[in-house]
């Protein structure tokens with residue numbers, strides 16, 4: 001049986017960076033599934049596809065090849081073989097990813113690709129529906145969260161480092177808006193799976209968050 005670790009949670013909970021470190025410590029791969037929805041959102045923006053038009057976005061998704069590569073610098077996300085990794089972290093693309101991820105046809109295709117990538121492979125996956133839909137039989141399931149303010153603060157710090165100029169209030173508003181959309185969509189909304197362990201990182205630093213997850217994984221693997 002392969003070792004699979006499913007991590008879900010809201011915006012800015014630190015899923016991706018924590019998952020990356022957990023994977024590194026365990027010597028396994030990490031798949032950031034949000035990057036795939038981001039790649040599709042970016043493509044829709046670039047091609048001028050109306051994000052509110054479910055049919056058009058679904059058609060675009062069906063005709064777009066989203067793939068990932070794992071390199072020494074981490075995951076690279078590709079659209080039609082072209083590396084889009086540097087362009088998918090803006091606020092505009094974040095919101096677009098959240099919007100295109102509402103559509104059943106988009107989710108079906110993305111989930112299928114993710115399941116294929118994880119098939120028979122030791123892997124950490126992070127996203128919104130990993131515990132519930134992508135890997136319902138994962139070795140360990142975690143719901144990673146923190147208070148709205150703390151998540152916005154971390155995101156704001158990260159954006160500042162990259163030279164973005166949004167105010168803290170703007171980032172907090174974006175975090176709440178995106179959570180609202182991700183938690184209330186009709187298909188596979190973000191929620192804590194009944195069998196997922198809750199890890200609240202409001203009061204935890206990065207190393208403590210990684211340690212908390214590794215502890216849960218250890219318990220699940222060795223009882």
Ligand code: DC
Nearest residue numbers: 033034035037097098101127128129
């Ligand atoms: O994790 P992230 O912020 O990079 O994800 C971007 C958006 O993609 C998120 O707002 C909702 C969507 N998403 C999803 O619906 N399911 C996933 N497994 C991962 C992300």
